Amino acid sequence: MKTVLRLETALTHSPPRRGGEFGRVLLILCLLSLCPRLPGFAQNAPSAKASAPIDLSGYWVTIITPDWRERMVTPARGDYLAVPLTAAAQKIADAWDPAKDEAAGEQCRSYGSPAINAAPTRFHITWQDDNTLKVETDYGMQTRVFHFGNWKPSAAPAAWQGDSIATWELTGPAPAKKSGNLKVSTTHVRPGYFRKNGIPYSANVRMTEFWDLFTDPSGAQRIMITQQIEDPEYLYRTWITTYNFKKEPDASKWDPTPCSSRW
């Protein structure tokens, strides 16, 4: 406030002509600084790739510690620990039959987007184009596609990975806002399993993810994914979990393996 008063006082005591020019220049600068926020200027907005506050590209490996026996290996039938499943989901899961899934060509049921972040997998993350981020997994050889901008979902049948809309949540000192995280919202997912042992999710499942990037004390980069899953049919409440991945130097450990109902 003191600064404002000082500036106003200084302008008041300046010759009118000079002060008027200063004020006009100031107003124009102010309006220009607002322009990028107006809708009409959005056409010139930088691409998602150019405006990315964090670089997620590269090869990443999951670190499996919590819930190891439910995530690293196929859990026993009836092991639903930590999943807030409903009685309807329990009934379906209790009838899990991997042979039936195999016969139906449904081996990828436990590889859909609501399950894949918890899986024993590596990610290969690349930019498909300036506004599309691609996340491939070696476990089940799946591909998630994160669409930025004004992408509209097609009328195609639901797929294992669903439709994902992505945005950068930019933070940090203005105007650069060079820090932030990735937010991904996924819907239109083909029904599948949260875990290998048949805990179901429905076609109405919705997932929101926050991807954060950190550099650990050794200099290695780590991704932490915080995800919220809602399923009005098979989850009693929102299921919230976190997962973490470490960056790898190259593709030497990348090991594409097809989907399996049993393993």
Added chain:
Amino acid sequence: MIKFRIFTITSIIVLLGTLLTSGPAFAQIDLSGVWGFVRGQYGQENAGGSDIGDFTGIPINDEGRAVGLSFSAAQWSEPERQCQYYSPRYVSTGPFALNVWSDTDPVTGRIVAWNMGAWIDKDIVTVWMDGRPHPSVNAFHPYSGFATGTWEGDTLVIRTTHIKWSVLRINGLQHSDRATMTQYIVRHGDLLSMLTYFEDPVYLSEPFVLSSVWQLNPKANSSRTSPACEPINESPRLENTSIVPHYLPGKNPFANDYARYYNLPLEAAQGGAQTMYPEFRKKLKDVYHYVPPEKCTRYCCDSPDPAVKCIRDGSGQVR
């Protein structure tokens, strides 16, 4: 002159408005509040506690494993352990709610420290934000450790040293007093997420990295301080025996139980860095020919849906 003043003041207001809508010049996210631990991961650790001999996915070295296998739960009956606190590392696996508040300099208004509240057997952690250095390595090691914080963007990075020797996992794994911890805390709306990077040159061969999440919940059962502990011996038969309950190498009768419950080879159950990575799965398949148990018989579910009937603990009883 009046027209000129209106014009100038309008410009200044627009400028200030622009600056104010541009976001804070320095990242200072408000972390304060009561955060309820979200039950959605760390299933058995938040239920009955990890089984003896379940070291899966933990990068322990041979010394860490030997200490874990020498553990007898009767140790908790020793007078000097009855009031032993959890390590600050345990914040990441819960099931504690997190009460977070700040201490503010009354003159400058700057945050001097963030505090993470206590529990009946967990010490309060003060995270100093004023740039003070960590003390000498020979300084006192309290249960809270000594923690300092800095903001990196919107992430609070906490560095903790001087952690007292304590529990790495409740089933007997320990960490040494040379352990250090780096935590990365971010807020996404009503969620508070934390990545914990824990190092111990004595008992770990690689950093132990965990992620966790809490949800804002003013009704969560949490505390700012730790009440005074009242020592109680829960196993009176061990009173005044002058023994330190333990098992000698190779003599722990429970060491193989976890592997047996879940058809796992001992190499998997007894942990180590290799068990954290996906390639270990192939070894289980190709070398050990792993097949899961026919059905779950213990700690099978913890769904809050009362209509779900299942085995919720180690008793084998459906409830």
